[in-house]
Amino acid sequence: MRVRHAAIAIPVAAIAVVAAFTALLxxxxxxxxxxxxxxxxxxxxxxxxxxxxxxxxxxxxxxxxxxxxxxxxxxxxxxxxxxxxxxxxxxxxxxxxxxxxxxxxxxxxxxxxxxxxxxxxxxxxxxxxxxxxxxxxxxxxxVRLDATITLPAGTFPASNLNSGNVAPGGIGVYTPEWGEADLGETVTGAEGVRAVRLRDGAVVETAADAKGTRPGTDTVLIGREAGATTLAALAVGDPVTVAVAPPxxxxxxxxxxxxxxxxxxxxxxxxxxxxxxxxxxxxxxxxxxxxxxxxxxxxxxxxxxxxxxxxxxxxxxxxxxxxxxxxxxxxxxxxxxxxxxxxxxxxxxxxxxxxxxxxxxxxxxxxxx
Structure with missing residues (x-):
């Protein structure tokens, strides 16, 4: 918890206690x-x-x-x-x-x-x-994530991998390791969202809402703001690959x-x-x-x-x-x-x-x- 320091008089005894505590640690x-x-x-x-x-x-x-x-x-x-x-x-x-x-x-x-x-x-x-x-x-x-998403329109960096919050303007990548949490929670308050489901290197589903979305056995891309705009250009069947640099x-x-x-x-x-x-x-x-x-x-x-x-x-x-x-x-x-x-x-x-x-x-x- 951050402590705010106010300009108040502190008893000498209290100062002594704090000083003793600090000196002994x-x-x-x-x-x-x-x-x-x-x-x-x-x-x-x-x-x-x-x-x-x-x-x-x-x-x-x-x-x-x-x-x-x-x-x-x-x-x-x-x-x-x-x-x-x-x-x-x-x-x-x-x-x-x-x-x-x-x-x-x-x-x-x-x-x-x-x-x-x-x-x-x-x-x-x-x-x-x-x-x-x-x-x-x-x-x-x-340690920074080094991951790229290759779309028909070009290559874009991933902002997050299996994170609780997608970075503003970014694209998050979610894999089966993620589990059952609703991916809609990762973009709360975002101005524009796009969810894209990938299977076998191609788009199988795209939606303008991430609520209720979970990876299951697939990979899911969640974009917000500029990231959502990038993903909105995708259609079912488009090839998409995700490459993550070695840890x-x-x-x-x-x-x-x-x-x-x-x-x-x-x-x-x-x-x-x-x-x-x-x-x-x-x-x-x-x-x-x-x-x-x-x-x-x-x-x-x-x-x-x-x-x-x-x-x-x-x-x-x-x-x-x-x-x-x-x-x-x-x-x-x-x-x-x-x-x-x-x-x-x-x-x-x-x-x-x-x-x-x-x-x-x-x-x-x-x-x-």
């Missing part, structure tokens, strides 16, 4: 002994003065048989509890992922890559992404803000302590951290973006990205000897919110590095 945490979840993967809990309770998954990405994994419920526009998604992915531990179109399509805002397949992305906006490459090293970079890595997930870059805090200022989730990488990309912060309670008030960046830097992170926070912040893990997952943080809503995606770790047997 993230220094001198009370840290529990790490719990080994798998070879190269540990879970550690930290209690910071403030108070703030932070849970951290630390992974050595070079460990044979350990790999980062993108999680979702099976389609892009569906939601499920993180523990269910982790079970489905065969994960050992995970945290919640990207911010999403809550209450509408429920689709994530940014990029998602699973096992080298690009599931969703934008050409512009919400591009800051945590990427794990084929070299088993991680990095924070801006940036094997696993990726977007967030709302880079908070640490080259060891320096670049987090946005003016935000109050809150529940938060973040991902960080060491300078060489070989080590990865996933952290959740409890908040909105007397036991843990949460952290600001700046304090979270400082905490991750203290662990050794060189770059870090903020993921969805608030009621979405969740960490699950399968502890040694346990049959299933347990929630390792204290979600501020008191339960696991249903979310569209997450990121975590799984193990594979006899994997060559």
């Amino acid at each position: 993230p220094a001198a945490p009370a840290t529990a002994a790490p719990v080994a979840l798998a070879e190269g993967l540990t879970l550690t809990e930290h209690r910071l003065d403030g108070p703030a309770h932070v849970q951290v998954l630390t992974a050595d990405l070079a460990t044979p048989g350990l790999e980062a994994v993108y999680l979702n419920p099976g389609t892009i526009s569906s939601t499920a509890r993180l523990s269910e998604q982790a079970t489905r992915a065969g994960a050992v531990a995970a945290v919640n992922g990207d911010f999403f179109d809550l209450g509408h399509t429920d689709a994530p805002h940014g990029t998602g890559i699973r096992d080298g397949v690009l599931l969703h992305a934008r050409a512009k906006g919400w591009n800051d992404t945590a990427v794990i490459g084929t070299d088993h090293r991680g990095r924070i970079e801006r 940036a890595g094997t696993t990726a997930i977007s967030g709302n803000a880079v908070i640490l870059r080259d060891g320096e805090t670049v987090a946005p200022d003016g935000y109050s302590p809150d529940p938060r989730t973040a991902v960080g990488f060491s300078a060489d990309g070989a080590r990865m951290w996933l952290a959740t912060v409890d908040g909105r309670s007397d036991a843990s008030v949460g952290l600001t973006y700046i304090d979270l960046a400082g905490f991750l830097a203290g662990l050794g992170a060189d770059d870090a990205l903020s993921l969805d926070g608030g009621g979405s912040s969740t960490m699950v893990a399968r502890l040694p000897g346990a049959d299933g997952f347990s929630v390792r943080n204290h979600p501020s809503m008191g339960y696991e919110r249903e979310i569209p995606n997450g990121i975590g770790f799984r193990t594979t047997d006899n994997q060559e590095r």
Whole structure:
């Protein structure tokens, strides 16, 4: 939540409390002994003065048989509890992922890559992404959709792939991975809409309204404003192809803000302590951290973006990205000897919110590095 600063007198005692809180974060945490979840993967809990309770998954990405994994419920526009998604992915531990179109399509805002397949992305906006490459090293970079739509009239860029909102004037591409959400929700408020259904490289249906439209087993193009005008020239039977450039890595997930870059805090200022989730990488990309912060309670008030960046830097992170926070912040893990997952943080809503995606770790047997 953005805090507006007013010119008012603040009691000296209140200033002292804030100063003490800031000075003590993230220094001198009370840290529990790490719990080994798998070879190269540990879970550690930290209690910071403030108070703030932070849970951290630390992974050595070079460990044979350990790999980062993108999680979702099976389609892009569906939601499920993180523990269910982790079970489905065969994960050992995970945290919640990207911010999403809550209450509408429920689709994530940014990029998602699973096992080298690009599931969703934008050409512009919400591009800051945590990427794990084929070299088993991680990095924070801006990932932009590079996709072209070839029509009889020429080639046009796609503005979105399986996104909850088509960019103004753009053309969004929706594939069977999208799921059951009404594509009419992706162009709410648009001045001019065109929906075109493709099958086997040709137009099979075109309409001036996207309400009730779903891809099913087809590909659907949704245009708005200038994009709608471009698609309006199409007729049933016209050839249309969509080409998407190869993704940036094997696993990726977007967030709302880079908070640490080259060891320096670049987090946005003016935000109050809150529940938060973040991902960080060491300078060489070989080590990865996933952290959740409890908040909105007397036991843990949460952290600001700046304090979270400082905490991750203290662990050794060189770059870090903020993921969805608030009621979405969740960490699950399968502890040694346990049959299933347990929630390792204290979600501020008191339960696991249903979310569209997450990121975590799984193990594979006899994997060559």
